[in-house]
Amino acid sequence: MNVLLITALTATLFNVVLTLLVLGRDFRSRLHKVYLLWGIAVTLWNLGCFYLYQDISTEEAFKWAKVLQLGVIFMPVTLFHLCVLISQTRVGLLLPLLYLTHAGLAVSLFFNRFITGVRPIAFGSAGSGYWSVPGPAFWVFMCFYVVITTSLVLMLYHKQKIVPPMQRKRLRALLASIVGLWIFGTNDLLPILGYDYYPGTHLHFYPLGNFAALYYVVIVGYSVLQHQLLDVHVTLSRFAAQFVRLLFMFLIGFSLLLILLWIKPGQFTPFSFASAIVVLLISAVVASFFFPQFFGKGTDELERQILGDRFEYHARVQNLIETMRSFPEQKFLMEELEQLLAHTMKVISYQLILLDETTRGFMLFHSHPPRPNVALSDMQIDSPVFRFFQETRAAFLSCNMVYETTRETRLEREARMQLKLFEPEFCFPFFSGEDLVGLMLLGPKVNQDLFTPHDLRLLSELASNLGLLLNQIRLRQQLQVAHEQDLLGRMSRGLAHDLNNLLTPVQTLLQLSQEADLSQAARQELLPVALRNLQTVRTYVNEALFFSHNAKLNGKPAQMVATVREAMTLAEVPAQQKGVKIVFQEDTDAIIEMDTILIKRLLSNLLGNAVDASPSGSSIDIQLAPLPKTEISRDWYRLQVIDRGSGISSENLKKVFTPYFTTKNTGDGKRGFGLGLAIARKIVHLHGGNLSIASEEKKGTTVQVDLPSKLTQTQTLQQEAEKGAAPKL
Numbered sequence: 001m002n003v004l005l006i007t008a009l010t011a012t013l014f015n016v017v018l019t020l021l022v023l024g025r026d027f028r029s030r031l032h033k034v035y036l037l038w039g040i041a042v043t044l045w046n047l048g049c050f051y052l053y054q055d056i057s058t059e060e061a062f063k064w065a066k067v068l069q070l071g072v073i074f075m076p077v078t079l080f081h082l083c084v085l086i087s088q089t090r091v092g093l094l095l096p097l098l099y100l101t102h103a104g105l106a107v108s109l110f111f112n113r114f115i116t117g118v119r120p121i122a123f124g125s126a127g128s129g130y131w132s133v134p135g136p137a138f139w140v141f142m143c144f145y146v147v148i149t150t151s152l153v154l155m156l157y158h159k160q161k162i163v164p165p166m167q168r169k170r171l172r173a174l175l176a177s178i179v180g181l182w183i184f185g186t187n188d189l190l191p192i193l194g195y196d197y198y199p200g201t202h203l204h205f206y207p208l209g210n211f212a213a214l215y216y217v218v219i220v221g222y223s224v225l226q227h228q229l230l231d232v233h234v235t236l237s238r239f240a241a242q243f244v245r246l247l248f249m250f251l252i253g254f255s256l257l258l259i260l261l262w263i264k265p266g267q268f269t270p271f272s273f274a275s276a277i278v279v280l281l282i283s284a285v286v287a288s289f290f291f292p293q294f295f296g297k298g299t300d301e302l303e304r305q306i307l308g309d310r311f312e313y314h315a316r317v318q319n320l321i322e323t324m325r326s327f328p329e330q331k332f333l334m335e336e337l338e339q340l341l342a343h344t345m346k347v348i349s350y351q352l353i354l355l356d357e358t359t360r361g362f363m364l365f366h367s368h369p370p371r372p373n374v375a376l377s378d379m380q381i382d383s384p385v386f387r388f389f390q391e392t393r394a395a396f397l398s399c400n401m402v403y404e405t406t407r408e409t410r411l412e413r414e415a416r417m418q419l420k421l422f423e424p425e426f427c428f429p430f431f432s433g434e435d436l437v438g439l440m441l442l443g444p445k446v447n448q449d450l451f452t453p454h455d456l457r458l459l460s461e462l463a464s465n466l467g468l469l470l471n472q473i474r475l476r477q478q479l480q481v482a483h484e485q486d487l488l489g490r491m492s493r494g495l496a497h498d499l500n501n502l503l504t505p506v507q508t509l510l511q512l513s514q515e516a517d518l519s520q521a522a523r524q525e526l527l528p529v530a531l532r533n534l535q536t537v538r539t540y541v542n543e544a545l546f547f548s549h550n551a552k553l554n555g556k557p558a559q560m561v562a563t564v565r566e567a568m569t570l571a572e573v574p575a576q577q578k579g580v581k582i583v584f585q586e587d588t589d590a591i592i593e594m595d596t597i598l599i600k601r602l603l604s605n606l607l608g609n610a611v612d613a614s615p616s617g618s619s620i621d622i623q624l625a626p627l628p629k630t631e632i633s634r635d636w637y638r639l640q641v642i643d644r645g646s647g648i649s650s651e652n653l654k655k656v657f658t659p660y661f662t663t664k665n666t667g668d669g670k671r672g673f674g675l676g677l678a679i680a681r682k683i684v685h686l687h688g689g690n691l692s693i694a695s696e697e698k699k700g701t702t703v704q705v706d707l708p709s710k711l712t713q714t715q716t717l718q719q720e721a722e723k724g725a726a727p728k729l
Contacts, residue, residue, distance in 0.1 A: 044071030430467025567603030613645030
């Protein structure tokens with residue numbers, strides 16, 4: 001049993017498997033096509049060696065020597081081409097000239113000008129084989145071989161010093177494999193150059209090229225998994241991790257058997273050698289299956305260095321994708337996401353940017369590490385990053401040019417510049433239907449490893465599901481608000497019924513008392529108070545009944561400016577009585593699909609509150625302006641009512657939308673008892689808009705209402721279905 005035969009055959013098989021793996025992942029990739037040429041060349045070399053180490057005739061040996069040399073001829077140029085693509089180095093017309101030259105050398109092989117024959121050579125006690133006798137074309141090849149391999153090593157060495165840290169690892173892995181292959185491959189050229197002994201020694205020459213080819217395959221295979229050396233992604237599951245562990249065990253066992261075979265060559269037969277390998281693998285598989293702790297209980301630090309942590313976090317990403325729909329609140333989802341990205345995947349930073357339903361602008365929703373408030377005024381639907389995703393529907397945008405293999409477009413460059421503030425590695429979009437509602441920005445990994453294509457595919461799937469889930473959580477929160485309002489409606493109906501029953505006899509009693517023989521002074525004191533309180537309670541009842549009925553929208557396109565001015569007319573009398581001026585600043589001729597009666601009621605409530613809070617001699621500003629466009633199908637407008645009154649404390653500001661909560665101790669019949677803002681918010685929500693309040697004590701209050709130009713399709717259908725319903729209050 002010849003150790004050289006085993007290494008040559010094993011190297012051939014390993015190289016074929018790796019070449020098919022690379023090509024099978026994406027045979028359209030230019031890099032993979034070049035790797036196919038390189039793989040064929042290495043396979044021909046190893047296959048030729050396998051036959052030349054056997055006891056065959058000289059004629060047959062000459063035939064296999066030509067097969068071997070055909071692979072040798074194309075190995076340098078294909079390897080050079082491969083390294084040029086991986087290192088992204090421009091060489092112009094040099095590659096076509098090199099391929100043309102080596103094709104000419106291949107032609108000379110068939111005319112016996114590259115090699116002229118073969119000769120037997122002994123390797124001492126290790127055996128013997130046939131070696132090629134060089135022809136004139138071979139010496140031309142040697143010149144190219146020396147120049148190309150030297151240039152390769154120098155190019156990669158200098159390139160890895162100037163590239164970013166992430167790409168540096170992949171180039172160093174490639175450089176290590178090439179240097180090893182070059183050294184041991186050059187060793188096999190010695191007999192062709194006329195050296196049967198190592199120069200200056202009495203040591204027999206020993207072939208090492210096939211050993212180098214075998215471990216070259218291992219190094220490149222490891223680099224593919226660990227450092228993204230090629231455009232190859234492998235689904236790294238726990239099963240794959242176990243497979244790699246068994247492969248390492250196989251290589252260790254194989255190396256030990258080769259050493260024994262080299263020491264005692266006559267003690268092994270092909271059957272015994274193959275049986276030992278098979279028994280080793282089967283034993284390891286069975287033991288690891290039935291006894292998971294078979295590999296020991298020690299630290300896994302070395303294993304993680306060898307295998308990396310992708311096996312772990314790929315499983316975690318997939319698990320989060322499958323289970324995230326069960327998260328009831330954003331808080332728990334964000335905690336799990338931070339655990340995954342920051343602690344398992346170990347990214348330096350990440351940010352979530354979402355469309356804020358309250359302000360109709362984009363905001364920094366969540367970030368790691370936490371960032372102070374970041375102005376995102378340039379984040380609009382017509383900004384570069386949003387136009388890029390809307391136009392291309394791309395799964396992600398790479399912000400590090402290390403990942404780019406094609407020339408960037410102007411829109412891509414502008415999008416990357418817009419995101420430069422966050423220093424991301426990748427940007428993933430959140431879509432809701434046709435609209436882009438957010439972004440996930442992902443920074444580099446702490447260890448500067450590259451993101452593999454499988455990483456990006458999983459992260460794209462994660463971003464897609466995350467965007468949908470965040471939108472669903474928001475919808476659930478809106479439904480919860482609607483449910484709470486429905487419960488308040490039920491309570492209001494009960495309260496209204498009880499109050500009406502209680503006040504009816506009081507009203508009757510007061511009326512009878514007015515007709516009775518009461519003193520004039522008593523009547524003048526009691527009756528106006530009783531009637532005023534009665535009117536106040538009835539006003540409260542009417543406001544409470546707003547919650548008890550399902551308000552119907554009669555949405556029609558109308559001018560918002562005209563509606564605002566009508567509401568101002570209703571508020572003019574109390575404003576003049578208090579000496580308050582109302583100023584309207586319109587910045588748009590907005591046409592909004594709305595229920596004008598409800599919108600006027602909304603504005604009357606807001607203006608009434610503003611007048612009550614404003615001191616004499618002050619002014620109330622009403623501002624109407626369009627918002628930056630964030631949707632394709634409709635526009636949004638912002639209405640603000642700004643007073644300079646007493647303001648609201650931060651504690652009370654949290655409660656202003658709570659029905660029946662009020663800071664007013666008196667009422668005049670036109671004010672209710674803490675239902676005004678709750679009614680205002682319900683009107684805004686019925687129109688699909690948002691209402692928010694900003695206030696500071698002793699400085700005033702700003703009520704902000706954002707309304708869309710069109711009702712949603714659901715609202716329109718509901719409106720049409722309810723046209724025959726009872727009128728609103």
